[in-house]
Amino acid sequence: MSNSRSTRHRLPPLPCAAYAPSSDCPLRCTLRTHVANTEVELHQHPWAQMVFSSRGVIRVHTGRKVFTVPPWRAVWIPSGTSHTATIIEDARLHSLYLDVDTGARCLAAHALGWAECRVLEVQPLLRELVVALAEEDLGGLPSERYGTLLELALLEIRKAAVLSLGIAVPSERRLSALCDAFLEDPRVDRSLSELSRDVGASVSTINRLFKSEMGCAFSDWRKQALLAETLALAAKGCSMSQIASALGYSSLSSFSFMVTQLVGMPPSKLLKGAKPKLN
Structure with missing residues:
Protein backbone atom coordinates (compact mmCIF):
# COMPACT_ATOMS: atom_id res chain seq x y z
CA MET A 1 0.00 0.00 0.00
CA ILE A 167 2.45 3.76 16.71
CA ALA A 168 4.79 6.34 18.22
CA VAL A 169 6.22 8.90 15.79
CA PRO A 170 9.23 11.13 16.50
CA SER A 171 9.78 14.86 16.23
CA GLU A 172 13.39 14.81 14.99
CA ARG A 173 13.39 15.65 11.27
CA ARG A 174 15.39 12.71 9.89
CA LEU A 175 13.81 10.13 12.15
CA SER A 176 10.34 11.45 11.34
CA ALA A 177 11.05 11.19 7.60
CA LEU A 178 12.32 7.63 8.03
CA CYS A 179 9.27 6.53 10.01
CA ASP A 180 6.90 8.16 7.51
CA ALA A 181 8.67 6.41 4.63
CA PHE A 182 8.41 3.04 6.36
CA LEU A 183 4.72 3.50 7.15
CA GLU A 184 4.05 4.26 3.47
CA ASP A 185 5.41 0.80 2.55
CA PRO A 186 5.76 -1.35 5.70
CA ARG A 187 7.84 -4.44 4.91
CA VAL A 188 10.15 -6.44 7.15
CA ASP A 189 12.70 -6.76 4.35
CA ARG A 190 13.30 -3.01 4.07
CA SER A 191 16.74 -2.54 5.60
CA LEU A 192 17.61 0.15 8.11
CA SER A 193 20.68 1.04 6.06
CA GLU A 194 18.52 1.78 3.01
CA LEU A 195 16.01 3.82 5.01
CA SER A 196 18.79 5.73 6.78
CA ARG A 197 20.55 6.55 3.52
CA ASP A 198 17.32 7.92 2.05
CA VAL A 199 17.02 10.48 4.87
CA GLY A 200 20.70 11.43 4.85
CA ALA A 201 21.77 9.81 8.11
CA SER A 202 23.98 6.94 9.17
CA VAL A 203 22.62 3.74 10.69
CA SER A 204 24.37 4.53 13.99
CA THR A 205 22.73 7.96 14.10
CA ILE A 206 19.28 6.52 13.45
CA ASN A 207 19.79 3.82 16.09
CA ARG A 208 20.80 6.50 18.60
CA LEU A 209 17.77 8.64 17.70
CA PHE A 210 15.40 5.70 18.12
CA LYS A 211 16.77 5.06 21.61
CA SER A 212 16.68 8.72 22.68
CA GLU A 213 13.36 9.77 21.08
CA MET A 214 11.33 6.56 21.07
CA GLY A 215 12.86 4.60 23.92
CA CYS A 216 13.15 1.49 21.77
CA ALA A 217 15.11 -0.07 18.92
CA PHE A 218 14.07 0.28 15.29
CA SER A 219 13.25 -3.43 15.17
CA ASP A 220 10.74 -3.06 18.04
CA TRP A 221 9.07 -0.01 16.47
CA ARG A 222 8.93 -1.81 13.12
CA LYS A 223 7.04 -4.73 14.63
CA GLN A 224 4.31 -2.40 15.90
CA ALA A 225 4.02 -0.84 12.44
CA LEU A 226 3.82 -4.28 10.83
CA LEU A 227 1.14 -5.37 13.29
CA ALA A 228 -1.01 -2.34 12.39
CA GLU A 229 -0.58 -3.16 8.70
CA THR A 230 -1.49 -6.78 9.41
CA LEU A 231 -4.89 -5.77 10.77
CA ALA A 232 -5.45 -3.39 7.87
CA LEU A 233 -4.72 -6.11 5.31
CA ALA A 234 -6.90 -8.60 7.18
CA ALA A 235 -9.77 -6.11 6.99
CA LYS A 236 -9.40 -6.17 3.20
CA GLY A 237 -9.92 -9.93 3.22
CA CYS A 238 -6.30 -11.01 2.75
CA SER A 239 -5.34 -14.47 3.99
CA MET A 240 -2.50 -15.00 6.45
CA SER A 241 -0.18 -16.19 3.69
CA GLN A 242 -1.04 -13.12 1.57
CA ILE A 243 -0.39 -10.81 4.51
CA ALA A 244 2.94 -12.47 5.30
CA SER A 245 4.02 -12.09 1.68
CA ALA A 246 2.84 -8.45 1.46
CA LEU A 247 4.87 -7.61 4.56
CA GLY A 248 8.03 -9.21 3.15
CA TYR A 249 8.21 -12.30 5.35
CA SER A 250 9.99 -15.26 3.81
CA SER A 251 7.70 -17.74 5.54
CA LEU A 252 4.34 -17.89 7.25
CA SER A 253 5.99 -19.25 10.40
CA SER A 254 8.23 -16.18 10.82
CA PHE A 255 5.22 -13.92 10.37
CA SER A 256 3.24 -15.95 12.90
CA PHE A 257 6.13 -15.73 15.38
CA MET A 258 6.19 -11.92 15.10
CA VAL A 259 2.47 -11.58 15.81
CA THR A 260 2.53 -14.08 18.68
CA GLN A 261 5.52 -12.34 20.22
CA LEU A 262 3.72 -8.99 20.20
CA VAL A 263 0.18 -9.88 21.26
CA GLY A 264 0.52 -13.30 22.90
CA MET A 265 -1.64 -15.11 20.37
CA PRO A 266 -1.17 -16.51 16.86
CA PRO A 267 -2.45 -14.48 13.90
CA SER A 268 -5.18 -17.05 13.22
CA LYS A 269 -6.78 -16.08 16.53
CA LEU A 270 -5.98 -12.37 16.39
CA LEU A 271 -7.37 -11.88 12.89
CA LYS A 272 -10.74 -13.48 13.62
CA GLY A 273 -11.97 -10.05 14.68
CA ALA A 274 -10.42 -8.22 11.75
CA LYS A 275 -12.24 -9.82 8.83
CA PRO A 276 -14.40 -7.68 6.56
CA LYS A 277 -17.89 -6.97 7.85
CA LEU A 278 -21.02 -6.18 5.90
CA ASN A 279 -21.66 -2.46 5.39
Whole structure:
Protein backbone atom coordinates (compact mmCIF):
# COMPACT_ATOMS: atom_id res chain seq x y z
CA MET A 1 0.00 0.00 0.00
CA SER A 2 2.71 2.44 -0.96
CA ASN A 3 1.59 6.00 -1.63
CA SER A 4 3.60 9.06 -2.59
CA ARG A 5 3.04 12.23 -0.61
CA SER A 6 3.69 14.28 -3.74
CA THR A 7 0.63 12.83 -5.47
CA ARG A 8 -1.77 13.18 -2.55
CA HIS A 9 -4.88 15.28 -2.90
CA ARG A 10 -4.97 17.70 0.04
CA LEU A 11 -8.39 18.54 1.41
CA PRO A 12 -9.31 21.20 4.00
CA PRO A 13 -11.38 20.07 6.99
CA LEU A 14 -15.08 20.79 7.13
CA PRO A 15 -15.92 24.34 8.27
CA CYS A 16 -16.53 24.32 12.02
CA ALA A 17 -19.95 25.99 11.80
CA ALA A 18 -21.25 23.12 9.68
CA TYR A 19 -20.93 20.46 12.36
CA ALA A 20 -20.21 22.11 15.71
CA PRO A 21 -21.91 20.31 18.62
CA SER A 22 -23.65 22.32 21.32
CA SER A 23 -25.43 21.81 24.63
CA ASP A 24 -28.71 21.42 22.71
CA CYS A 25 -27.20 19.01 20.16
CA PRO A 26 -24.14 17.55 21.91
CA LEU A 27 -23.36 14.83 19.38
CA ARG A 28 -23.12 15.53 15.65
CA CYS A 29 -22.42 12.88 13.00
CA THR A 30 -21.15 13.34 9.45
CA LEU A 31 -20.47 11.00 6.55
CA ARG A 32 -18.04 11.86 3.76
CA THR A 33 -16.83 9.75 0.84
CA HIS A 34 -13.16 10.14 -0.06
CA VAL A 35 -11.00 8.78 -2.85
CA ALA A 36 -7.73 7.02 -2.12
CA ASN A 37 -4.61 9.10 -1.52
CA THR A 38 -6.49 12.03 0.02
CA GLU A 39 -5.12 13.86 3.04
CA VAL A 40 -7.33 16.01 5.26
CA GLU A 41 -5.09 18.90 6.30
CA LEU A 42 -3.82 19.48 9.82
CA HIS A 43 -6.51 20.92 12.07
CA GLN A 44 -8.04 20.81 15.54
CA HIS A 45 -11.37 21.71 17.11
CA PRO A 46 -12.71 22.52 20.58
CA TRP A 47 -14.67 19.27 20.90
CA ALA A 48 -13.86 15.58 20.90
CA GLN A 49 -14.04 13.54 17.70
CA MET A 50 -14.38 9.85 16.93
CA VAL A 51 -13.55 8.98 13.32
CA PHE A 52 -13.80 5.64 11.54
CA SER A 53 -14.51 4.19 8.11
CA SER A 54 -17.18 1.76 7.05
CA ARG A 55 -15.12 1.03 3.93
CA GLY A 56 -11.41 1.51 3.35
CA VAL A 57 -8.31 1.86 5.51
CA ILE A 58 -7.39 5.26 6.97
CA ARG A 59 -4.35 6.63 8.80
CA VAL A 60 -4.73 9.31 11.48
CA HIS A 61 -1.73 11.34 12.67
CA THR A 62 -2.12 12.94 16.11
CA GLY A 63 1.09 14.62 17.17
CA ARG A 64 3.35 11.89 18.52
CA LYS A 65 1.29 8.91 17.37
CA VAL A 66 -0.06 7.53 14.12
CA PHE A 67 -3.00 5.13 13.91
CA THR A 68 -3.53 2.94 10.83
CA VAL A 69 -7.04 1.58 11.22
CA PRO A 70 -9.17 -0.80 9.14
CA PRO A 71 -12.94 -0.45 8.81
CA TRP A 72 -14.99 -0.42 12.01
CA ARG A 73 -12.05 0.61 14.18
CA ALA A 74 -12.35 4.20 15.39
CA VAL A 75 -9.76 6.72 16.51
CA TRP A 76 -10.84 8.79 19.52
CA ILE A 77 -9.39 12.32 19.30
CA PRO A 78 -9.76 14.55 22.41
CA SER A 79 -10.63 18.21 22.03
CA GLY A 80 -7.78 20.52 21.06
CA THR A 81 -5.69 17.72 19.51
CA SER A 82 -4.07 18.62 16.19
CA HIS A 83 -4.47 15.84 13.65
CA THR A 84 -4.54 14.88 9.98
CA ALA A 85 -6.28 11.98 8.26
CA THR A 86 -4.85 10.14 5.27
CA ILE A 87 -7.22 8.07 3.14
CA ILE A 88 -5.27 4.98 2.10
CA GLU A 89 -8.11 3.48 0.02
CA ASP A 90 -11.43 4.80 -1.27
CA ALA A 91 -13.34 5.24 1.97
CA ARG A 92 -16.62 6.14 3.59
CA LEU A 93 -15.54 8.22 6.55
CA HIS A 94 -17.81 8.68 9.59
CA SER A 95 -17.06 11.40 12.13
CA LEU A 96 -18.74 11.93 15.49
CA TYR A 97 -18.27 15.30 17.19
CA LEU A 98 -18.98 15.44 20.92
CA ASP A 99 -19.57 18.57 22.97
CA VAL A 100 -16.82 19.01 25.58
CA ASP A 101 -19.14 19.34 28.58
CA THR A 102 -21.16 16.30 27.58
CA GLY A 103 -17.99 14.30 27.00
CA ALA A 104 -16.56 15.26 30.38
CA ARG A 105 -19.79 14.33 32.13
CA CYS A 106 -20.52 11.07 30.29
CA LEU A 107 -17.07 9.68 29.53
CA ALA A 108 -14.39 10.94 31.91
CA ALA A 109 -16.45 9.93 34.93
CA HIS A 110 -16.57 6.34 33.73
CA ALA A 111 -13.01 5.51 32.66
CA LEU A 112 -9.49 6.86 32.48
CA GLY A 113 -7.82 7.57 29.16
CA TRP A 114 -10.43 9.71 27.40
CA ALA A 115 -8.04 12.67 27.51
CA GLU A 116 -5.69 10.72 25.21
CA CYS A 117 -6.06 9.35 21.69
CA ARG A 118 -7.09 5.72 21.52
CA VAL A 119 -8.47 3.15 19.07
CA LEU A 120 -11.91 1.70 19.76
CA GLU A 121 -13.77 -1.27 18.36
CA VAL A 122 -17.02 -0.17 16.66
CA GLN A 123 -19.62 -2.83 17.34
CA PRO A 124 -22.73 -3.37 15.16
CA LEU A 125 -25.09 -1.47 17.46
CA LEU A 126 -22.87 1.61 17.50
CA ARG A 127 -22.63 1.48 13.71
CA GLU A 128 -26.39 1.62 13.37
CA LEU A 129 -26.65 4.38 15.98
CA VAL A 130 -24.15 6.49 14.01
CA VAL A 131 -26.23 6.09 10.85
CA ALA A 132 -29.43 6.97 12.71
CA LEU A 133 -27.86 10.01 14.38
CA ALA A 134 -26.57 11.27 11.05
CA GLU A 135 -30.11 11.05 9.68
CA GLU A 136 -31.46 12.93 12.72
CA ASP A 137 -28.74 15.56 12.20
CA LEU A 138 -30.03 16.23 8.70
CA GLY A 139 -33.50 16.78 10.12
CA GLY A 140 -32.57 19.98 11.92
CA LEU A 141 -33.56 20.50 15.56
CA PRO A 142 -32.97 17.57 17.97
CA SER A 143 -35.99 15.34 18.45
CA GLU A 144 -37.09 13.08 21.30
CA ARG A 145 -35.67 10.19 19.27
CA TYR A 146 -32.34 12.00 19.08
CA GLY A 147 -32.09 12.10 22.87
CA THR A 148 -32.61 8.35 23.13
CA LEU A 149 -30.10 7.62 20.36
CA LEU A 150 -27.58 9.95 22.01
CA GLU A 151 -27.68 8.22 25.38
CA LEU A 152 -27.38 4.79 23.81
CA ALA A 153 -24.49 5.90 21.57
CA LEU A 154 -22.57 7.30 24.55
CA LEU A 155 -23.10 4.05 26.41
CA GLU A 156 -21.71 2.06 23.45
CA ILE A 157 -18.69 4.37 23.18
CA ARG A 158 -17.97 3.98 26.89
CA LYS A 159 -18.04 0.18 26.72
CA ALA A 160 -16.12 -0.15 23.42
CA ALA A 161 -13.00 -2.29 23.54
CA VAL A 162 -9.72 -0.36 23.35
CA LEU A 163 -7.19 -1.67 20.81
CA SER A 164 -3.40 -1.15 21.00
CA LEU A 165 -2.85 0.14 17.48
CA GLY A 166 -1.10 3.47 18.04
CA ILE A 167 2.45 3.76 16.71
CA ALA A 168 4.79 6.34 18.22
CA VAL A 169 6.22 8.90 15.79
CA PRO A 170 9.23 11.13 16.50
CA SER A 171 9.78 14.86 16.23
CA GLU A 172 13.39 14.81 14.99
CA ARG A 173 13.39 15.65 11.27
CA ARG A 174 15.39 12.71 9.89
CA LEU A 175 13.81 10.13 12.15
CA SER A 176 10.34 11.45 11.34
CA ALA A 177 11.05 11.19 7.60
CA LEU A 178 12.32 7.63 8.03
CA CYS A 179 9.27 6.53 10.01
CA ASP A 180 6.90 8.16 7.51
CA ALA A 181 8.67 6.41 4.63
CA PHE A 182 8.41 3.04 6.36
CA LEU A 183 4.72 3.50 7.15
CA GLU A 184 4.05 4.26 3.47
CA ASP A 185 5.41 0.80 2.55
CA PRO A 186 5.76 -1.35 5.70
CA ARG A 187 7.84 -4.44 4.91
CA VAL A 188 10.15 -6.44 7.15
CA ASP A 189 12.70 -6.76 4.35
CA ARG A 190 13.30 -3.01 4.07
CA SER A 191 16.74 -2.54 5.60
CA LEU A 192 17.61 0.15 8.11
CA SER A 193 20.68 1.04 6.06
CA GLU A 194 18.52 1.78 3.01
CA LEU A 195 16.01 3.82 5.01
CA SER A 196 18.79 5.73 6.78
CA ARG A 197 20.55 6.55 3.52
CA ASP A 198 17.32 7.92 2.05
CA VAL A 199 17.02 10.48 4.87
CA GLY A 200 20.70 11.43 4.85
CA ALA A 201 21.77 9.81 8.11
CA SER A 202 23.98 6.94 9.17
CA VAL A 203 22.62 3.74 10.69
CA SER A 204 24.37 4.53 13.99
CA THR A 205 22.73 7.96 14.10
CA ILE A 206 19.28 6.52 13.45
CA ASN A 207 19.79 3.82 16.09
CA ARG A 208 20.80 6.50 18.60
CA LEU A 209 17.77 8.64 17.70
CA PHE A 210 15.40 5.70 18.12
CA LYS A 211 16.77 5.06 21.61
CA SER A 212 16.68 8.72 22.68
CA GLU A 213 13.36 9.77 21.08
CA MET A 214 11.33 6.56 21.07
CA GLY A 215 12.86 4.60 23.92
CA CYS A 216 13.15 1.49 21.77
CA ALA A 217 15.11 -0.07 18.92
CA PHE A 218 14.07 0.28 15.29
CA SER A 219 13.25 -3.43 15.17
CA ASP A 220 10.74 -3.06 18.04
CA TRP A 221 9.07 -0.01 16.47
CA ARG A 222 8.93 -1.81 13.12
CA LYS A 223 7.04 -4.73 14.63
CA GLN A 224 4.31 -2.40 15.90
CA ALA A 225 4.02 -0.84 12.44
CA LEU A 226 3.82 -4.28 10.83
CA LEU A 227 1.14 -5.37 13.29
CA ALA A 228 -1.01 -2.34 12.39
CA GLU A 229 -0.58 -3.16 8.70
CA THR A 230 -1.49 -6.78 9.41
CA LEU A 231 -4.89 -5.77 10.77
CA ALA A 232 -5.45 -3.39 7.87
CA LEU A 233 -4.72 -6.11 5.31
CA ALA A 234 -6.90 -8.60 7.18
CA ALA A 235 -9.77 -6.11 6.99
CA LYS A 236 -9.40 -6.17 3.20
CA GLY A 237 -9.92 -9.93 3.22
CA CYS A 238 -6.30 -11.01 2.75
CA SER A 239 -5.34 -14.47 3.99
CA MET A 240 -2.50 -15.00 6.45
CA SER A 241 -0.18 -16.19 3.69
CA GLN A 242 -1.04 -13.12 1.57
CA ILE A 243 -0.39 -10.81 4.51
CA ALA A 244 2.94 -12.47 5.30
CA SER A 245 4.02 -12.09 1.68
CA ALA A 246 2.84 -8.45 1.46
CA LEU A 247 4.87 -7.61 4.56
CA GLY A 248 8.03 -9.21 3.15
CA TYR A 249 8.21 -12.30 5.35
CA SER A 250 9.99 -15.26 3.81
CA SER A 251 7.70 -17.74 5.54
CA LEU A 252 4.34 -17.89 7.25
CA SER A 253 5.99 -19.25 10.40
CA SER A 254 8.23 -16.18 10.82
CA PHE A 255 5.22 -13.92 10.37
CA SER A 256 3.24 -15.95 12.90
CA PHE A 257 6.13 -15.73 15.38
CA MET A 258 6.19 -11.92 15.10
CA VAL A 259 2.47 -11.58 15.81
CA THR A 260 2.53 -14.08 18.68
CA GLN A 261 5.52 -12.34 20.22
CA LEU A 262 3.72 -8.99 20.20
CA VAL A 263 0.18 -9.88 21.26
CA GLY A 264 0.52 -13.30 22.90
CA MET A 265 -1.64 -15.11 20.37
CA PRO A 266 -1.17 -16.51 16.86
CA PRO A 267 -2.45 -14.48 13.90
CA SER A 268 -5.18 -17.05 13.22
CA LYS A 269 -6.78 -16.08 16.53
CA LEU A 270 -5.98 -12.37 16.39
CA LEU A 271 -7.37 -11.88 12.89
CA LYS A 272 -10.74 -13.48 13.62
CA GLY A 273 -11.97 -10.05 14.68
CA ALA A 274 -10.42 -8.22 11.75
CA LYS A 275 -12.24 -9.82 8.83
CA PRO A 276 -14.40 -7.68 6.56
CA LYS A 277 -17.89 -6.97 7.85
CA LEU A 278 -21.02 -6.18 5.90
CA ASN A 279 -21.66 -2.46 5.39
